[in-house]
Amino acid sequence: MNVLLLKNVKGLGTAGQLVDVPRGFATNKLIPSKLAKFPSVEEELKAEAFVPNVEKDSSEFVEWAKATVVKLSGKTLLFSGKASEKGHLFGSISEADIVERIKSDFDVDVEVSQIHIDKKIKDLGDNRVEVVFSPEFHAALTIRVEAAK
Numbered sequence: 336m337n338v339l340l341l342k343n344v345k346g347l348g349t350a351g352q353l354v355d356v357p358r359g360f361a362t363n364k365l366i367p368s369k370l371a372k373f374p375s376v377e378e379e380l381k382a383e384a385f386v387p388n389v390e391k392d393s394s395e396f397v398e399w400a401k402a403t404v405v406k407l408s409g410k411t412l413l414f415s416g417k418a419s420e421k422g423h424l425f426g427s428i429s430e431a432d433i434v435e436r437i438k439s440d441f442d443v444d445v446e447v448s449q450i451h452i453d454k455k456i457k458d459l460g461d462n463r464v465e466v467v468f469s470p471e472f473h474a475a476l477t478i479r480v481e482a483a484k
Contacts, residue, residue: 336361339374339382343448353382400472403443407466407474412436418459418482428456428478433464437476456480 336358340348344365348354353374356365365371374382412433417425430450437443451465459480467473 337374337379338365338371339378340365340371342370343446344370345448351382353379396469397472400468403468404472404474406441406443407437407476409475409477410441411461411477411479412440413479413481414456415481415483422459422482424457424459424480426457428462428480433476433478437466 337353337355338361340350340352340354343349347356354371356371361371361373366373414428414432414436416428419425430447430452433450434445434447437445445466445468449467451467453463456462456478459482462478462480464476464478465473466476
């Protein structure tokens with residue numbers, strides 16, 4: 336069954352791409368999650384016409400990804416929050432918080448789905464975070480959490 340991807344889906348394709356998936360996967364996962372939709376005839380034609388541009392888009396993406404990895408790799412983002420005496424935050428640092436901080440500090444647009452955290456950030460100290468743009472391009476950041484004064 337052909338569906339039109341509305342967002343990038345890891346291991347499946349990129350937004351705007353027409354992909355063939357099993358019917359159950361489309362109707363139970365992709366469409367309810369608003370990751371894909373059933374394409375109209377016009378959208379199918381546009382998606383097929385879009386394929387020849389993939390090579391150009393891919394080379395532009397590679398250049399952007401290389402520059403972004405250099406810009407972000409090894410950098411530290413500082414967060415502060417209320418914490419207990421034992422060093423536990425009264426809340427957590429989310430992927431969305433990290434996306435906002437990357438945008439404000441480095442003027443780089445990333446999506447929440449590109450942020451990979453080993454475990455929720457709920458403690459003071461340093462935490463390692465990966466920003467994954469593709470299997471070939473990823474940047475490691477340090478998230479430093481300090482107690483608010």
